[in-house]
Amino acid sequence: MPRSWVDGLEARARASLPAPVHEYVAHGAGAGTSRDEAAAAWRDVRFLPHVLHDVTDVGLATEVLGTRLETPVGVAPTSLQRAVHPDGELAMARATAAAGGLMVVSSNAGSTFADIAATGVAWWLQVYLPSDRTLALPLLERAVAAGARAVVLTVDTPVVGSWEPAGDRVWDVVDPAFTRVNFDEGHDTQPGAEKALDLGPHDLDWLAERTGLPVVAKGVLRADDARRCVQAGAAAVWVSNHGGRQLDRAVAPARALPAIVRELADDDAEVYVDGGLGSGTDVLAALGLGADAAFLGRLPLWALVEGEHGVGRLQDRIRAELVEAMRLAGCRRVADARDVVGSPAPV
Ligand SMILES: Cc1cc2nc3c(=O)[nH]c(=O)nc-3n(C[C@H](O)[C@H](O)[C@H](O)COP(=O)(O)O)c2cc1C
Numbered sequence: 001m002p003r004s005w006v007d008g009l010e011a012r013a014r015a016s017l018p019a020p021v022h023e024y025v026a027h028g029a030g031a032g033t034s035r036d037e038a039a040a041a042w043r044d045v046r047f048l049p050h051v052l053h054d055v056t057d058v059g060l061a062t063e064v065l066g067t068r069l070e071t072p073v074g075v076a077p078t079s080l081q082r083a084v085h086p087d088g089e090l091a092m093a094r095a096t097a098a099a100g101g102l103m104v105v106s107s108n109a110g111s112t113f114a115d116i117a118a119t120g121v122a123w124w125l126q127v128y129l130p131s132d133r134t135l136a137l138p139l140l141e142r143a144v145a146a147g148a149r150a151v152v153l154t155v156d157t158p159v160v161g162s163w164e165p166a167g168d169r170v171w172d173v174v175d176p177a178f179t180r181v182n183f184d185e186g187h188d189t190q191p192g193a194e195k196a197l198d199l200g201p202h203d204l205d206w207l208a209e210r211t212g213l214p215v216v217a218k219g220v221l222r223a224d225d226a227r228r229c230v231q232a233g234a235a236a237v238w239v240s241n242h243g244g245r246q247l248d249r250a251v252a253p254a255r256a257l258p259a260i261v262r263e264l265a266d267d268d269a270e271v272y273v274d275g276g277l278g279s280g281t282d283v284l285a286a287l288g289l290g291a292d293a294a295f296l297g298r299l300p301l302w303a304l305v306e307g308e309h310g311v312g313r314l315q316d317r318i319r320a321e322l323v324e325a326m327r328l329a330g331c332r333r334v335a336d337a338r339d340v341v342g343s344p345a346p347v
Pocket of ligand 1: 038076080218240242
């Protein structure tokens, strides 16, 4: 039995989505070890709550890369939103805008950047870079023109982690054109359009220079790599194992986060985290381990089965859970959460 409405989301989505779409969203790479451990690791975090602190007035407002948000919980970039609900990214964006949140838009989104921006949501672009970097320029220019406030370079995907679908493949039931609406026609067949295998720190700098936007490195699990990203000009490091969809048995983000926070403690760079976060209490753990913001990947997709309403309800629930957890931990502001983790998950 699910413990809450949020816990039951996946089961309800599974009952209504075509099986290959559900499986595509749910799967982890390989044996699914990293996907499962990501969620379990948040539950290993123990709090050391404050008492006798006035928690009448709890506020979740925060600022990431200069954008004020009403919540420290953002929507991670995911493709196939249109396969989950016909309104896809637009429903996700409207609900996120209403919550005063941040949406990170996948370069494989099924809605145009201009349409997403027209919802009024604060949004960042996520990109993979191709072997021939110049082929990314039209996409980057479109995102800048449509008002993206930062560029997130996903650094953990030189190749896509493999897995075995149980039945039909998702592309047997979903038109791959769904993922190409922001690319030039014929982009994928151009020489050099395949994912770059030679990504390096200089690519972060190149993106900043070409877009004029702050750049975030997404998919970092090691403190030495976090340092290299910041030295190369990254404004933020996003601790993630891609929801366990890349290298199976990669360490859980909750376990990787503390060392990266320590490494960057004296820098201006921000630190975010995603992977397996399933409740407001998990978000408190992420903030407690030092993240400036936390992101949800699959949960908003499961909620999107019920369109804008479903995503809005998810955001309300997570917000209410986080406010309750903060009150119980004696925190009034997001920054107060920094010292409420008593025993961090071992790194
Ligand atoms: C269906 C699906 C599609 C995804 N597509 C992308 C993508 O296009 N770019 C990217 O950087 N990450 C992508 N991710 C990874 C998410 O951004 C995020 O890192 C991960 O889902 C977080 O874990 P969680 O699902 O446990 O919350 C995808 C994840 C899922 C489940």
